[in-house]
Amino acid sequence: MEIKKIGIIGQGALGVMYGNYLKKRMGNENVFFIADEGRVNRYRSADMVCNGEACGFSYWSPAEAVTADLIIFAVKFMGMESALEIVKPFVGEHTLFLSVLNGISSEEMIEKAYGADHVLYACVQGMDAGKDGNEVTYKNMGYITIGNKDRSHDEKLKAVTELFDRTGLAYKVPDDILREQWNKLMLNTGVNQVTAVYGAPYSLIQKEGEARTMMIEAMREVLRVADTQDIDLTEADIDYWLELLATLNPEGHTSMCQDVLAGRPTEVDLFAGTMLKIAKKEGFSLPVNTFLYEKLKELEGASD
Template identity: 50%
Template sequence: MEIKKVSIIGLGALGILFGHHLSKRMPQGDLSIIADQERIRRYQRDSLYCNGERCQFNYLTPEDKGEPADLLIFAVKYNGLQDAVKAVKNQVGEHTIILSALNGISSERIIGQTYGMDKILYCVAQGMDAVKVGNQLTYAHMGMLVFGEGEPGLISERVKRVAQFLKGKAVPYEAVTDMNRRMWGKFMLNVGVNQTVAVYKSNYGGIQKEGAARDTMIAAMREVMVLSEKEGINLTETDLTYWLNLLDTLNPEGKPSMRQDMEARRFSEVELFSGAVLELGVKYGVATPVNQELYRRIKVIETQYD
């Protein structure tokens, strides 16, 4: 069954990046952005721009009914996930495939509780250096979507369908058979880079060079490595090197999402990162002092918001 109709919920950096790319390669009626009426009015009034180009999106409200999506992509922040799950109910049909581009290791399970894990492919978005300021998104590296089944060693027909669609639309992707490991690797990366850049008020360049910030980032990532052993994932130095090498390819002036949130005085996804690490540390009796300190410092910063 060929993927033709695609819906995206969430117009942060990832939603705009992939939405704009697809909108130039799909019939307008086949790509829909799901948003409430108030957001739609704001998007239409102010417009959204991606690398200087005005985005041309087809919007649907949660109440609009029609044919369900063949592919549904979640690109919201974690604190908006529960509302997003409710908002896409008219987009989900018998054959809908769902990808979640959220950070962390829990969004697939949360979405699956409502729509069934049989509709979910595990996914991580990696390698992009997009920065969103107001209604303007800029990026040098688009990155890619990495996806696969939760069961190791399996490239299913669903995975092949998504791969065929993305290839046809020139979206960089990788279909893999070890998504649990890849998701934990991305989790390790986010725990390190998002929090460190936020606390040091820096950018990717700040952790691409030797120094205190890079040391802090790697130390936080190593705490995740220890926890991964307890979870049976067993991240290694090879995994650490892979993600550090990926970081070194990003635009030094780019910034991860948590740093962008703090600059905009938005509450961050810290509970997805060090918050989750601290919970797992308690669960397994593993000390996580670096993440404890990062959590503390981020919470202090957030208490200073108006």
């Protein structure tokens, strides 16, 4: 199967970065944004700009739906339930789904709505995209890590990697995509949540101190939870992330910290929320993630 028509839901930092890249290579008629009627009207009246270029995107509401070969979810976690509903008229018998959301929950949500046979598992790494009003900027696009949860190399994986080869989009197919997703989730559970609670840039966790210790302890709790799911993460993975964090711009902010500073809801349910749910089922507690969860919910409440 050749992927010819791509619908993206979520015209944010990542959606615009991927949308503009793919649109330039496949044409405006083949790469379009999906949204509810209200958003579509809003989007059509104000062009999006990506790294200084006017994007001129196409937008389709459910009433104007065409069948997509691939639907890419690029909303934040809080928008996922409604996004699943909005894309319904764009889904055909052979439509495939890919989610670039952080965390390990969005694929299961798509599977529940549209069936596991159509869902690729993915996590995205190494990009520095940010959105301010109608402008998205990035220096690095990073790459998509993609695979099947059962590690198979089937027709749907072939169709999506063929699309990436055709358009030159950087990707990796790891041996075990679930481990990759958990590893990234471990990083986000540590650095995103701690920097968001402190409202501070990377410099805070690059030096020894209470915040850095808390971040490492939050990641260690993820190791414990991952073990119950037969995901083999180790202290060496934490060491890898500490080395990587040391290379980031000390003045930069995680996406969750940006959400808190802007008074927006956060993806805490994707990080501590997921960990606490599994730990409760398994019968143990996670003191650091409980603290972070409560603090972040308090911060969200304060900005309501």
